[in-house]
Amino acid sequence: MDQPLLSADAVIAALHWRYATKKFDPAKKLSAEEWTKFEQVLELSPSSYGMQPYRFLVIHDPALREQLKPAAYGQSQITDASHLVVFASRLDVTDADVDHYMQRISQVRGIDVAHLEESFGKRIKGDVVHGPRHAEIKEWCARQAYIALGNLMTFAAMVSVDICPMEGFDNKKYDEILGLAAEGYRSVVLAAVGHRAADDGAASLPKVRLPEEELIVNR
């Protein structure tokens, strides 16, 4: 990658093109091959220590989508988008989770697991499991999931796919319907993915952002 893939301006044009899609065209589905790339982007998303304290539920079943819709204030994106992703972050991170991660590193990089535990595992445990970060562990996990949301939104814009990120849903009901708590997770945010309906009025609204001087502080 000596040369940039894209000019910065081309990326920025795509970020201007994207918007929180309010109305999807239910007839426009992503192919299975296209969707695979979205999953790869979720898998490649970086996280603190590389722990990936989350999972992504992809809701294909139309009946389940119908069940989830009223718990998101009846928003049409839940059923009309091509794909629906529930970002679920961990409720806790334990020593066993760190051990599991060390085993994974050992497997991928061919490093002795005892060495990894000494050089890396203990540090993570001392911070995330037994250290100050443990007091806010649920939130720490949720924040990592939001990095993945940001990545997914930028990726979608690059490949001209629409996304509606959604916080407006009843998290507890989602957790119940999807059985998340029993598996140690909670729902934190959704992404509806697909293609905008031709008549989505939201597409043509000028993008509103705070003035630069309120956002960027040079020091």
Added chain:
Amino acid sequence: MDQPLLSADAVIAALHWRYATKKFDPAKKLSAEEWTKFEQVLELSPSSYGMQPYRFLVIHDPALREQLKPAAYGQSQITDASHLVVFASRLDVTDADVDHYMQRISQVRGIDVAHLEESFGKRIKGDVVHGPRHAEIKEWCARQAYIALGNLMTFAAMVSVDICPMEGFDNKKYDEILGLAAEGYRSVVLAAVGHRAADDGAASLPKVRLPEEELIVNR
């Protein structure tokens, strides 16, 4: 944007290329023009309701970087990267903040502010300022900043610029040094931005991710 800017595979190749850079080349600076694009990406980052409850401090002053370095465990990225961004999220969101935002929408879209208050402002206030989300307002703001971090990381990969996202710093010391609390903000995460040193060993390590079946759940 009828045609995608990029093939999905090209984006994914860039996401494989990126890694959390441990050692920057202090001689390789981004030009002011290149940096402007990074600021634009931060400004364009989506947030819940479009509220943008954060700001981005760009630390140019070498003396200030030196002061911030020990509060990040002496990590060399703080001083060696071309640019250092402190992501600072709001400590609270008030009615006045929502009013300010309504005024901004009014200005950009030419809509009457009283109409906006009725159709949109009241809903945000009822949720974020006076509703259930207010109990976790600090965290809600922090999560929005993490979306921007995700966007910035993907953008950087697209244009072949390196980033090290950093949570390993003393947030309270950063808040003190930068005077953030007095302005209603707190530091939540950092991004060091620049170009990798040729001898950064971290660049060649195989990327470790959990197996797909642990991350993606099809329902």
